[in-house]
Amino acid sequence: MGLINSILTWVMKKRIHQIELFMKYPHDVQDELFKKLVQNGETTQFGTQFGFRDIQTYAQYQERVPIFTYEKMFPYIQRLMRGEQNILWPSEIKWFSKSSGTTSQRSKFIPVSQEALEECHFKGGKDLISIYVNNYPDSKLFDGKGLAVGGSHQINEYDSSASSFYGDVSAVIMQNLPPWAQFIRTPSLETALMGNWEEKIEKMAAETAEVNVTNIAGVPTWTVLLIQRIVELQKKNHILEVWPNLEAFFHGAVAFKPYRNLFESLIPKSDMHYWETYNASEGFFGIQDQKDSEELLLMLDYGIFYEFIPVESMDEENPRALRLSEVELGKNYAMIISTNAGLWRYNIGDTVKFTSVNPYRIKITGRTKHFINAFGEEIIIENAEAAVTKACQHTNAIIDNFTAAPVFLEKGKRGGHEWIIEFKVQPKSLHDFTRILDESLRQVNSDYDAKRKHDLALVGPKIHSVKEGTFYNWMKRRGKLGGQNKVPRLFNSREYVDDILKMIAES
Structure with missing residues (x-):
């Protein structure tokens, strides 16, 4: 087996030179990829609808093709799942990845081409x-x-005559x-x-x-x-x-x-x-490329063309997307992709920030729908996970899972945040854990700090420490065990928190 290890290790390391090339010439690689994607999409029904044959520049692409959410893209995907071809991409599509990025009732089916x-x-x-x-x-x-x-x-159930599969x-x-x-x-x-x-x-x-x-x-x-x-x-x-x-x-x-x-x-x-x-489900985007690092190298030669929209612009009717060459360090962006499976200007729902632009490295900061902003505090997943980690370190706690949601204003009551946390090892003091969590959030998020000052708009967080197996049982009840299913860390409504608390009360 030592010989096999040596041979395979040598083969794998040969790719490093190509990775170094796109790190050195990122914009050339993305420009070439953009042209190739549009050319491949010219004869598809989507490409015909949006005039891909006449698109020569990125500016024209921006003007002709709107930003697509899954809901807007689904009519095209549904036709593919029923066996039609050449809708979004010219080669045959018979596989679909079933997205499990959230615990919502509705599943998403993402086309996966051979490319x-x-x-x-x-x-x-x-x-x-x-x-x-x-x-x-x-x-x-x-x-x-x-x-x-x-x-x-499992076999796709949309149409018994369609030889398509999902998972x-x-x-x-x-x-x-x-x-x-x-x-x-x-x-x-x-x-x-x-x-x-x-x-x-x-x-x-x-x-x-x-x-x-x-x-x-x-x-x-x-x-x-x-x-x-x-x-x-x-x-x-x-x-x-x-x-x-x-x-x-x-x-x-x-x-x-x-x-x-x-x-x-x-x-x-x-x-x-x-x-x-x-x-x-939509693609492979980043890989840690340095020891002891939290940064991910953005992989630029995978058949994915990237655009980025500043998070603060997402609510605009026609937000302007930025090319890779236009992004800035430390800003929060929603990631938009065009892919070799026929996702065109598709908003995947993730937010990232750039930690380096030479080469391009990113950190995942959360989801466009997974945040708490009921009072202008704009808590994102990155903030929450940093605060939980610090609270664990200071109280010798180990967590298994958590989620949080707002406590909305009522007559005579201030708002706040309610957390459900399942510990593998309980903190020395839940009171200290809560205090450190709150202090950490105030340190990493100035908007939260402003709302917490003197309990002006937000009182301190309320934490429910639940017994082991709570999140497992909740995910099981929702049919979301295993695979890539994950508990939503934050949500701007009380849908998940109330459902868990109801399950606990009923047990």
């Missing part, structure tokens, strides 16, 4: 490994197997992986694609306990559950007694900082590497 699979999703996975082994040349990653904690897929993006990728990639991963494809999450975690725990797992890729929330179950079944103290050669956890979908202490307790290894990615 998107090969030039974006597969390429992103390979680049992740390339960048990792370039940072750690002595890695033994390929001496064992990678454990993928993914979702499931979590992780499941769509696993189903279509080339043989060499299947060889270096675990568990079996049959187990990995099981639909019942509770049955799947039992099968995965049994199947992977005897495998030499060197790395894990998955969402922190569900990876923790799997690790804990394996340790329990094997009657071990921690997962290194099962997988002694485990060296890396590749994570995404939710911020890792609040989970770090929990992972370090489950994987007590000083040189364990935690490596972040930014991939979603």
Whole structure:
């Protein structure tokens, strides 16, 4: 196996030169990609409708093609799911990733072309490994197997005559992986694609306990559950007694900082590497490219053309989008993409800020719909996660999950924020945890601080510490277990908080 590790590591590192090229010439790469995308879209029904054949410049593209939300794009996608082709993209579309970016009732189905699979999703996975082994040349990653904690897929039910399929993006990728990639991963494809999450975690725990797992890729929330179950079944103290050669956890979908202490307790290894990615149903966007960094390199040659709208302009009727060359450091932007799967000027709902423009590196700051701004406080997910992390550090707490919502003004009562937090390790003092959380939010967000001053508009936060398993049971009740499903950290209405509190009261 040492020879295999050496060969595969050498092959993966050959890609680094190409990555360095788009880091050096980002605008040329994006300009060329823009022209290629528009040319490919000329003969599609969408391209015909918006006159792609006559588009020569980015300015013309902006003028002719409006910003699309999923709701506006859905009529085109629905036709694809019913078997029509050449609607959004010229090549055949038969796979759709079922978006699980929120816990809302409505699912989103994102088209996945063969080009998107090969030039974006597969390429992103390979680049992740390339960048990792370039940072750690002595890695033994390929001496064992990678454990993928993914979702499931099933036959599309829109039309029995349409040969189209859907599933979590992780499941769509696993189903279509080339043989060499299947060889270096675990568990079996049959187990990995099981639909019942509770049955799947039992099968995965049994199947992977005897495998030499060197790395894990998955969402922190569900990876923790799997690790804990394996340790329990094997009657071990921690997962290194099962997988002694485990060296890396590749994570995404939710911020890792609040989970770090929990992972370090489950994987007590000083040189364990935690490596972040930014991939979603719509594409693979960013990869951590430096050790001990929270920044993600924006991947510019994946068949995705990027635009950015300042968050403060999002409510305008026709907000002006910016090209990559126009963005500024530290500003919050909604990300707009045009892709090689036929998403045109599509608002994916994520917000990012640039930490570097040479090369272009970003941090994910939240979702355009996941924030609290009931009183002008403009709390975003980045603020909340930073405050929770600090409160945990100062009170020796470890969290499993949390969500928060506004407490709206009533006659004789001021507004505030209500938090539901599930702790793995309780804070020494919930009072101190609440105080530090509040103080941290005031430090990182001046609008929140202004509203909190003298309890003028907001009183201090109210925290419910709930028993272990609360969020798991809530997600199960909503049919959102496993895969890339995640608890919404913030929401500007009380829909989720009230639903959880109601479930607790009924139990």
